[in-house]
Amino acid sequence: MSNAKSSLAIPSVISDFKEITKMRLALSVVFSSLAGYLLGVDAVDFKTLILLAFGGYFMVGASNAFNQIIEKDLDALMDRTKNRPIPAGRMSVSTAFIIASIFTLLGIIILYTINKQTAMFGAISIFLYTCVYTPLKTKTPLAVFVGAIPGAIPFMLGWVAATDDFGIEPGTLFALQFFWQFPHFWAIGWFLFDDYKKGGFYMLPTGKQDRGTAVQTIMYTIWTIIISIIPVFGFTGRLQLSIFAAIMVFGIGLWMLYYAIRLFKKMTENAAKQLMLVSVSYITLVQIVYVIDKFIR
DSSP, X not given: OHHHHHHHHHHHHHHHHHHHTTHHHHHHHHHHHHHHHHHHOSSOXXXXXXXXXXXXXXXXXHHHHHHHHHTHHHHTTSTXXXXXXXXXXXXXXXXXXXXXXXXXXXXXXXXXXXXXXXXXXXXXXXXXXXXXXXXXXXXXXXXXXXXXXXXXXXXXXXXXXXXXXXXXXXXXXXXXXXXXXXXXXXXXXXXXXXXXXXXXXXXXXXXXXXXXXXXHHHHHHHHXXXXXXXXXXXXSTTOOOOHHHHHHHHHHHHHHHHHHXXXXXXXXXXXXXXXXXXXXXXXXXXXXXXXXXXXXX
């Protein structure tokens, strides 16, 4: 009987571990870091690539675990989050804190073995997400601006890991992912508006599902598109795009812009959800195009 209980508990523990570290989100962040690394490197060092993947995962996992500790009471109020390990009672705060602390140490140490700047940006990311963004979410819509900073670091982090240098190239990668996050998170804030309201979170720039929020979503999408094609003009050092790649990136951007405009026209939760899904595909496809173009150019 005890063996049966143990076998049933193992999947639950694994599931809770994945949930407390938000594995799917963490893996998408790792993907961005690896893309940035491939863009910056002259010759791929698989040891560094592996270290960056693990260091990046630990970094994001730590931020997510700390976030869920701080927001445990608010998570219990929202349908989207009430079944998370801590509010559901499957994991204690102390256990989550141990996981978050170990992940923080491992992440920074691993990134430090790559170079000091990579570790520094990783530490900044954890600090901003945990100590600034998370508390601000219930205070002001500007929390999205603050949260966009650690959210934009991974793409840039990969370049810094490859070159041990911060300049116009990683700055451009940072700007691209920074501006992309506004339409992405505002779309999430729109279709989850009622649920976020239960937790007292301010996610939309006007605080409402209104034309003002929709217009700003369109404007930040346009800024994202503009930044994404800047490398084709040769202003961004070693970060370059061929004309063909720039056309592809521009086309992908127009695809996202279409759904941002569609949100403005329809003003529905379904339209916001579609924009969110397209935005996830957008950033992934753009990063893939950047990397492929670098290696075939």
